[in-house]
Amino acid sequence: xxxxxxxxxxxxxxxxxxxxxxxxxxxxxxxxxxxxxxxxxxxxxxxxxxxxxxxxxxxxxxxxxxxxxxxxxxxxxxxxxxxxxxxxxxxxxxxxxxxxxxxxxxxxxxxxxxxxxxxxxxxxxxxxxxxxxxxxxxxxxxxxxxxxxxxxxxxxxxxxxxxxxxxxxxxxxxxxxxxx
Amino acid sequence: xxxxxxxxxxxxxxxxxxxxxxxxxxxxxxxxxxxxxxxxxxxxxxxxxxxxxxxxxxxxxxxxxxxxxxxxxxxxxxxxxxxxxxxxxxxxxxxxxxxxxxxxxxxxxxxxxxxxxxxxxxxxxxxxxxxxxxxxxxxxxxxxxxxxxxxxxxxxxxxxxxxxxxxxxxxxxxxxxxxx
Numbered sequence: 285x286x287x288x289x290x291x292x293x294x295x296x297x298x299x300x301x302x303x304x305x306x307x308x309x310x311x312x313x314x315x316x317x318x319x320x321x322x323x324x325x326x327x328x329x330x331x332x333x334x335x336x337x338x339x340x341x342x343x344x345x346x347x348x349x350x351x352x353x354x355x356x357x358x359x360x361x362x363x364x365x366x367x368x369x370x371x372x373x374x375x376x377x378x379x380x381x382x383x384x385x386x387x388x389x390x391x392x393x394x395x396x397x398x399x400x401x402x403x404x405x406x407x408x409x410x411x412x413x414x415x416x417x418x419x420x421x422x423x424x425x426x427x428x429x430x431x432x433x434x435x436x437x438x439x440x441x442x443x444x445x446x447x448x449x450x451x452x453x454x455x456x457x458x459x460x461x462x463x464x
Numbered sequence: 465x466x467x468x469x470x471x472x473x474x475x476x477x478x479x480x481x482x483x484x485x486x487x488x489x490x491x492x493x494x495x496x497x498x499x500x501x502x503x504x505x506x507x508x509x510x511x512x513x514x515x516x517x518x519x520x521x522x523x524x525x526x527x528x529x530x531x532x533x534x535x536x537x538x539x540x541x542x543x544x545x546x547x548x549x550x551x552x553x554x555x556x557x558x559x560x561x562x563x564x565x566x567x568x569x570x571x572x573x574x575x576x577x578x579x580x581x582x583x584x585x586x587x588x589x590x591x592x593x594x595x596x597x598x599x600x601x602x603x604x605x606x607x608x609x610x611x612x613x614x615x616x617x618x619x620x621x622x623x624x625x626x627x628x629x630x631x632x633x634x635x636x637x638x639x640x641x642x643x644x
Contacts, residue, residue, distance in 0.1 A: 290632060295639050302588045302642060303607050309496030310503055312513055317491050320517050321484060324524040 322408035377438055384445035391452035398459035410455055417448045476536050480527045487527075491520055494537060498544050504604045505548045507593035515551065519544040541609060549620050552597070591641040595634050602627050603634035 291299070399407065424441040431437060472493070478486035498519055502512040523543055530539050592600060601620065605611045606627070613631075617624040 291635060291639070298642055299607075299635060299639060302638075306589060306608065307500060310500040311496050312499045312516060313509070314513070316495065316513060316517055316520075317488055320491060320520045320524075321488065323517065323521045324484060324487070 318404055318408050322405050322412065325405060325409060377442075380442065381445065384442075384449060387449050388445070388452060391449065391456055394456050395452060395459055398456070402459055413451065414448070417444060417451060420444045421448065473532070473536065476527070476530065479524070480530070487524060490536075494540055495520075497537065498540060501541060501544055501604070501609065502548070504589075504592055504608065505545070505601060507600060515544065515548055518547045518551065522547055545605065545609070545611075545619060549601075552601075588638060588641065591638050592634075595637060596630075598622070598626075599630040599634040599637070602630035603638070606631055 395410075402410070421441065421444045424437060424444055428434070428437045428441055472489065475486040475489045475493075479490055495516065499512060499516050502515040502519070503509070506512045506515055519540070523540055526543065530536060592603060595603060602616060605616045605619075606613065611619075613624045613627045616622070616627045620627075
């Protein structure tokens, strides 16, 4: 298996011995399984029809995957359409965005109260989806700061906020239905 | 550290049928070895954890292709290596690095303090992490994982002669460390 042939035999033996003394297992510093489990819940697997097949175990947050996909598709579509159209100017955008942020903060606070009742995997997917949406909003806000009068970017930011609020509303509905 | 639970082929088969809990047991049984491999290939804790997650998610997606012709561990390790090589190629393209894989400078990653090294003493593990990426990959795959030069060449898209040269360089460097 190993070929230390070009080395001095004593050197080869020393190196081989050192290699064999290396630990065969190194546990990660944190448990990676919750993240993996949340991830595989979103992905189809070959041959077994995807994780949704397994009774209700995954069913609780399949809607989250669908919501996440919807967010991305809708945001992209909005971006594309906005580039073709010319929405109204951004005079009231600051107020509009502030209103979205207040609504989102209220909904997040409400969701926070239901956290304890949520399955950890559901929670992981939910948080990841929110991070995705927040990332999209943050990137769009940076772009908007550079080009504040660009109607496409204005429309994209507004759409991302609306998607976040819609997602949080649905998350709250589910959490309040199953939570304490 | 308690020994990892014995990998069960029954769990693998159950996971192939879509049982995510069984796949969780497969994860528990194998994560230590996969993480050790990931840590040696990447020489970076965060990237190693990402690689472990990617590998297990990919394994879930590809479980159907495991036919039992090799051990599950062999199958999983090869999949992990492929994830690493694909990700590494993408990363190097993103970073605009040249493809002269074997001529990159040595890794600046410092493993002192907690982690691979011990109390500032350069051990073999830390020395492997300091090898140039190509040499490190060749050494880990050949000397620790047992792949042949030809297998590594086929997986990495690097000529077998280059792999031999990288191995030679890696062994020389590591022997220097052992001699200190």
